[in-house]
Amino acid sequence: MEIFKNELIKIEIEKSEIPWLKIFTIENIKEFSECNFKTKQEIWKYLDIIEKFMLEYYKPEKINIASFGNYVPWVHFHIMARFKEDSYFPEPMWGVKQKESNLNLPSFETFIDELKKRF
Numbered sequence: 001m002e003i004f005k006n007e008l009i010k011i012e013i014e015k016s017e018i019p020w021l022k023i024f025t026i027e028n029i030k031e032f033s034e035c036n037f038k039t040k041q042e043i044w045k046y047l048d049i050i051e052k053f054m055l056e057y058y059k060p061e062k063i064n065i066a067s068f069g070n071y072v073p074w075v076h077f078h079i080m081a082r083f084k085e086d087s088y089f090p091e092p093m094w095g096v097k098q099k100e101s102n103l104n105l106p107s108f109e110t111f112i113d114e115l116k117k118r119f
Helices: 037-058 108-118
Strands: 002-005 009-013 020-025 062-066 076-082
Touching (some): 020 037, 037 108
Antiparallel strands (some): 009 020
């Protein structure tokens, strides 16, 4: 689900037990090094806003930022708030499930509403 879009990037929600957003370039660019400076700045600007607000709102154990483009071969970044109580911790969300989730997180809908105000 898309929550933000401008001429350079779009931000989507990844459905998950944890707070997880993705930033994509609008233009189909395969590698980050191929992005122009303005696009790179836009990615970092919104990545920084998202990470800081995730830290403030959720107080996670760690924020994970990843750029895997094997299935979707254009520039995008995953931003995930990680918790000791999530099903995969300390493994990556793409890894082997470690346990059943025991999360009691503040509202994701409220997080998204407040995050949009910071954009």
